[in-house]
Amino acid sequence: MSVALVLAAVLAIGAIVAVALPFIREPEVPDEQDRLAGVDPAQRRRLQLLEERDRALAALSELELDHRTGKVSDEDYSAQVGPLRARAAAALRALDSAAEAPAPSEPGEPDDAVLQAVRVPTGSISAD
Amino acid sequence: MAELGRGALVIALGLELWAVGAGGYAAWRGRRRLAASAQNALYAALGAIVVAALVLEAAMLRRDFSFTYVAEHTSRKLTDGYAAAAFWSGQEGSLLLWLLILSLFSAGVLALTRRPARTLLPWVVPILGVVGTFFAFLLVFVTSPFDTQPPPADGAGLNPSLQNPYMLAHPPLLYLGYVGLTIPFAFAMGALLARRTDELWIVATRRWTLLAWTFLGVGQLLGSHWAYVEIGWGGYYAWDPVENAALMPWLAATAFLHSVMIQEKRGMLKVWNVLLVIGAFLLSLFGTFLTRSGVLNSVHSFSFSSVGPWILGFIAFVTAASLVILFSRLDLLRSRTRLESVVSREATFLYNNLLLVALCLTILWGVIYPIVSEAVRGETVTVGSPYYNFFLRVFGLPLLLLMGIGPLVAWRRASLRSLGRTFAWPAAAAVATGVALLFLGAGSSTPGLIGYTFSAFVLASIVLEFGRGTSARHATAHESWPRAFTSLIGRNRRRYGGYVVHAAIVLLAVGIVGSSAYDTKSTATLRPGQSMGVGGYTLTAGRPRYTTVPNIVEGRTPILVRRGSDALGTLNPGQNYYKAEDQTSREVAIRSDYLTGEDLFLNAVINKDGSVHLEASVKPLVNLIWLSGLVFIFGSVIAMWPDAREQRRLATRYAEQPAYARA
Numbered sequence: 188m189s190v191a192l193v194l195a196a197v198l199a200i201g202a203i204v205a206v207a208l209p210f211i212r213e214p215e216v217p218d219e220q221d222r223l224a225g226v227d228p229a230q231r232r233r234l235q236l237l238e239e240r241d242r243a244l245a246a247l248s249e250l251e252l253d254h255r256t257g258k259v260s261d262e263d264y265s266a267q268v269g270p271l272r273a274r275a276a277a278a279l280r281a282l283d284s285a286a287e288a289p290a291p292s293e294p295g296e297p298d299d300a301v302l303q304a305v306r307v308p309t310g311s312i313s314a315d
Numbered sequence: 316m317a318e319l320g321r322g323a324l325v326i327a328l329g330l331e332l333w334a335v336g337a338g339g340y341a342a343w344r345g346r347r348r349l350a351a352s353a354q355n356a357l358y359a360a361l362g363a364i365v366v367a368a369l370v371l372e373a374a375m376l377r378r379d380f381s382f383t384y385v386a387e388h389t390s391r392k393l394t395d396g397y398a399a400a401a402f403w404s405g406q407e408g409s410l411l412l413w414l415l416i417l418s419l420f421s422a423g424v425l426a427l428t429r430r431p432a433r434t435l436l437p438w439v440v441p442i443l444g445v446v447g448t449f450f451a452f453l454l455v456f457v458t459s460p461f462d463t464q465p466p467p468a469d470g471a472g473l474n475p476s477l478q479n480p481y482m483l484a485h486p487p488l489l490y491l492g493y494v495g496l497t498i499p500f501a502f503a504m505g506a507l508l509a510r511r512t513d514e515l516w517i518v519a520t521r522r523w524t525l526l527a528w529t530f531l532g533v534g535q536l537l538g539s540h541w542a543y544v545e546i547g548w549g550g551y552y553a554w555d556p557v558e559n560a561a562l563m564p565w566l567a568a569t570a571f572l573h574s575v576m577i578q579e580k581r582g583m584l585k586v587w588n589v590l591l592v593i594g595a596f597l598l599s600l601f602g603t604f605l606t607r608s609g610v611l612n613s614v615h616s617f618s619f620s621s622v623g624p625w626i627l628g629f630i631a632f633v634t635a636a637s638l639v640i641l642f643s644r645l646d647l648l649r650s651r652t653r654l655e656s657v658v659s660r661e662a663t664f665l666y667n668n669l670l671l672v673a674l675c676l677t678i679l680w681g682v683i684y685p686i687v688s689e690a691v692r693g694e695t696v697t698v699g700s701p702y703y704n705f706f707l708r709v710f711g712l713p714l715l716l717l718m719g720i721g722p723l724v725a726w727r728r729a730s731l732r733s734l735g736r737t738f739a740w741p742a743a744a745a746v747a748t749g750v751a752l753l754f755l756g757a758g759s760s761t762p763g764l765i766g767y768t769f770s771a772f773v774l775a776s777i778v779l780e781f782g783r784g785t786s787a788r789h790a791t792a793h794e795s796w797p798r799a800f801t802s803l804i805g806r807n808r809r810r811y812g813g814y815v816v817h818a819a820i821v822l823l824a825v826g827i828v829g830s831s832a833y834d835t836k837s838t839a840t841l842r843p844g845q846s847m848g849v850g851g852y853t854l855t856a857g858r859p860r861y862t863t864v865p866n867i868v869e870g871r872t873p874i875l876v877r878r879g880s881d882a883l884g885t886l887n888p889g890q891n892y893y894k895a896e897d898q899t900s901r902e903v904a905i906r907s908d909y910l911t912g913e914d915l916f917l918n919a920v921i922n923k924d925g926s927v928h929l930e931a932s933v934k935p936l937v938n939l940i941w942l943s944g945l946v947f948i949f950g951s952v953i954a955m956w957p958d959a960r961e962q963r964r965l966a967t968r969y970a971e972q973p974a975y976a977r978a
Binding site for chain 1: 316317318319321322323326329330333337341342345346347348349350351352355356358359360362363366434437509511513514515579580581582723724725726727728729730732733736737780783784786787790791807964968969
């Protein structure tokens with residue numbers, strides 16, 4: 188047998204060991220401990236709200252910078268800052284209430300009612 | 316050692332298949348240990364592929380001509396540097412490089428995102444495995460770099476055009492770009508399969524996408540410089556299908572990098588972003604198909620290239636599978652937000668996207684039309700530079716203008732009064748530049764004049780953005796001006812890194828416009844002592860001389876360069892004859908004036924009677940094109956540089972996900 192074949196065999200054994208490693212380390216695991224933890228509906232909803240909060244805070248920050256650099260006039264700033272602050276505050280409130288509320292029964296989509304609560308309708312920003 | 320290389324590739328194929336099969340089953344059925352095993356398979360595949368690559372590289376350096384691939388691409392006279400680079404000079408080596416880089420990216424992204432993206436990775440692993448399986452399959456069953464033969468006395472050598480220092484960097488950089496686009500694709504598909512339509516896949520792949528895009532951009536620019544200094548036709552981009560093959564995924568990725576910001580800031584364009592990621596990945600596969608199938612020489616070259624139909628089949632499979640996955644998740648991707656105003660930052664991003672995609676599609680049509688025409692009607696059709704240049708002006712000039720408009724417009728909506736105030740200075744700078752250029756005679760080219768005027772507008776808007784931002788920071792944070800400037804960039808790296816990249820694109824545009832719209836050319840046959848003039852230079856030919864270095868006979872004609880009464884030195888254009896390869900290459904001579912950015916470009920053919928046929932051109936501002944590469948890298952690094960504050964915020968956001976460990 189050539190050196191190349193021996194090295195290939197060693198490589199193959201190494202590959203098998205790498206693939207089998209999780210089963211070698213934990214040979215016998217009860218079924219419930221061998222399950223991949225997914226993101227449950229409550230965590231999914233919380234993630235959605237966290238993103239909503241970050242978006243609202245980032246929008247406020249952008250508005251401040253745009254105002255300071257002259258891209259947004261004082262009038263436009265006054266018209267936009269209130270609703271954005273309200274949206275950020277609503278996002279924070281929704282996060283608090285989501286932490287206390289039970290998880291929705293339907294997995295997958297976030298709770299529309301909660302999302303509605305954190306979102307100021309587009310029209311209201313224009314109207315202010 | 317060919318057996319070791321072959322064996323390593325077979326092992327890699329087995330591991331990739333395990334990542335697909337076991338990984339897919341583990342993600343579907345929620346099996347923790349099996350998912351970890353599939354991840355380990357991708358790490359182990361990297362090890363096996365590194366071994367295969369080392370075997371081939373060692374054979375290249377030893378000139379082991381029992382390897383058919385080595386005999387076809389190296390020779391004993393080839394220097395070690397080029398023998399090492401010959402690894403990726405042919406089909407089999409290039410595909411092995413593809414697989415090696417894919418494995419590096421896969422292992423890297425698994426290691427670096429294992430915490431924030433731990434709930435997504437079980438679905439990402441099988442997608443990465445599918446791509447890896449395909450390329451490993453090609454290398455094991457279709458086109459192996461480890462085929463052997465009775466060793467000939469010497470190899471065929473390397474194509475002279477490839478014997479250039481750029482050969483060491485250009486192909487690997489392009490492949491880093493092509494292959495890197497697999498990562499956002501795999502995460503996007505993984506997120507859809509996992510029904511995760513939050514931003515995790517975007518956050519996890521943001522820097523990987525930017526990295527791949529940067530590599531692709533720099534790789535193309537290096538290729539352009541290589542063509543400029545080596546090929547000898549005096550240009551840097553010929554709209555060659557191979558060049559277009561790299562440009563198309565770069566354009567699609569550019570569109571994605573802009574539109575993804577709208578998703579992050581407004582929660583919009585989720586479907587569009589996934590489509591762009593799919594498109595960029597498919598275009599990178601299409602680029603591989605174009606360069607590796609042999610279809611560019613003739614559509615009938617499928618008989619000569621065994622991989623063409625396989626890659627085409629894989630593209631069809633990826634297209635169908637990814638669209639099925641996307642449409643099956645459309646209900647999760649609907650946006651609840653809408654565009655508030657057509658005059659807003661997000662609207663300019665949208666226009667930018669439409670123009671980029673339109674440019675990409677017109678280039679794609681220009682590339683595939685001749686192939687389809689020859690395949691269907693048997694007619695050879697060429698889509699030349701006029702077609703591409705027309706659409707570059709139609710879509711490229713508005714894109715250039717948008718780069719200046721975008722930063723000046725506020726998010727959400729902007730009033731006319733604000734726009735008037737923010738646009739005043741950049742518009743004044745643009746008009747002043749345009750008028751000044753008209754007086755200086757730049758009106759000879761209307762697209763050139765428009766390009767320069769738009770470039771002035773963009774540069775002014777970028778300078779204004781930095782100036783106003785620094786001023787605002789100085790006023791509110793009470794920082795010194797230098798401190799305000801650095802903290803402004805440090806706190807908004809993506810934004811200001813992006814502006815630096817925009818400045819690089821402006822330099823590129825100015826260089827392209829200057830060197831193509833305002834260049835001067837002249838051709839003459841000169842005997843020793845005779846002179847010709849071009850663009851204010853006087854060129855006097857000397858007597859040709861020949862020198863021999865290992866494997867190469869170098870023929871050069873000294874050309875004395877003068878401007879007015881000033882002697883500027885001697886340039887030595889000519890030809891090289893490569894003995895082992897029995898081929899001749901042109902060796903251009905270039906005099907760069909770094910103060911003005913202008914090049915004097917000489918291309919000479921030495922005749923048997925001692926005269927020289929000299930093609931001379933003067934290319935204004937061409938050096939800005941190469942300078943733009945450095946600025947581009949600088950801007951990309953700023954945009955990619957980790958921001959500790961942002962990382963803390965994201966870490967908090969995703970910290971509550973269940974661990975990818977025991978439940």
